[in-house]
Amino acid sequence: MLRLDCLQAVYPELEKCLVVTIMGATAAELHSLGHRPNFFYLQHAMGLASSTGLGLALSLPDQKIVVFDGDGSLLMNLGSLSTMARYRPKNLVHIVFDNESLLSVGGFPTATSTGTDLEGIARAAGIPTVLTVRSVEDFRTAVKHALNGTQLTTIIAKVEARGPAGYVTDLSLVENRFQFRRYIQSLKRP
């Protein structure tokens, strides 16, 4: 399963959500499918995409928030699972693309390649709904279900360690950030 195919499969579902991605391949691939003002790409600060999603979810309880995380990023901030589980916002969908690799920085294997089980960690941290998917169809179903559901969900998507040729997009980081905030503020106006 390729991450790009997963992103493509749920791209239409993202239109009404606020989306936060990690850096590197995930950001570049979502951007390549067509940037939208409700997409924020956290192009550094590994580990903090889930925290950002939590801050959004707690601040905007009526808005669906989707975080595209990765195994390398989540392993840098495993405590975030316990913090998310503590507040368990029902409007947050936490998706972890697990390619068992730090692909964007040279492809070094992460601990999920030697047996670390992110589904087990997330469940034990107290995330109410956790599942692992291995096919694009299962991924699409899981994401749709989570978006329509009423429980904080972490979806581990096992994907191949393959990504785009480059990671730099034509969207400046600061432009992205202001556009994202302006988009959210526009939702509040009647």
Place this chain on the structure above:
Amino acid sequence: MPVSLSSSKVIFNALKQCHVRMLSALPETWLVHLIRMAEEDPEVTLVRLAKEEEGVGISAGAHFAGVKSAMLMQNHGFLASINGIVSFAHLYKIPLLMLISYRGTFGERDPWQTQGGNVTEALLRGMGIPYSFLDEIETVEKRVRQAQTLAESSLQPVALLLTRDLMWEE
């Protein structure tokens, strides 16, 4: 416990007057009253963290959502947050109001706090983070307001160091 309840109240009220509605925190002795006040106030969302760096992401999310927030942490928590501050808050121009208990300075009895005290201000200066002190109860409200104003207008992290003189009664 000789942590000043009256000073904590003044700080908390100053944050509320600045319309701070989300606080991220990790417990530390000097912050116990502030954290309890945040927990008991229905207008404030308290986010208890596993590690302080998460608070940078929480505050960024709140900022995008239009909610004013602040981070409550010890100076060692600030040390643990540095990458998040640089590679998120500085990189993306995110306002952060950081209230940092300034442990390990004159009067510190806990040996384990003393190294953090030595490096806190040097790091703040090195990172280009504007900072000031909460050291007298009379000026707390004004300083908090000024720090919050600067964070929002400059879109950057701003630090207030909570000092022993204000926080500890003995």
